[in-house]
Amino acid sequence: xxxxRAEIARLQREGVNQTLFENTRRSYYGxxxxxxxxxxxxxxxxxxxxxxxxxxxxxxxxxxxxxxEDLQAFILECLAPEKLALSVVRPL
Numbered sequence: 195x196x197x198x199r200a201e202i203a204r205l206q207r208e209g210v211n212q213t214l215f216e217n218t219r220r221s222y223y224g225x226x227x228x229x230x231x232x233x234x235x236x237x238x239x240x241x242x243x244x245x246x247x248x249x250x251x252x253x254x255x256x257x258x259x260x261x262x263e264d265l266q267a268f269i270l271e272c273l274a275p276e277k278l279a280l281s282v283v284r285p286l
Contacts, residue, residue: 215262
């Protein structure tokens, strides 16, 4: 947990690496394209989205609009130390 907190603190201080963000965004876009190439994976995504109230194909449009600044704002707002928790689940 300390390593996770340290990385969050670093991102809050230094900001998100623009190049890494763009590479990751494009990589995820490619992953989603591959999902569309597999009938079973696409069907599973569509059914899952139907039950969750969203369309997984909307991700292509959403990925075009998300920016590194959006991620930075999320990190600052949602990953504050006082909002973090760790749950340890052990088998019976």
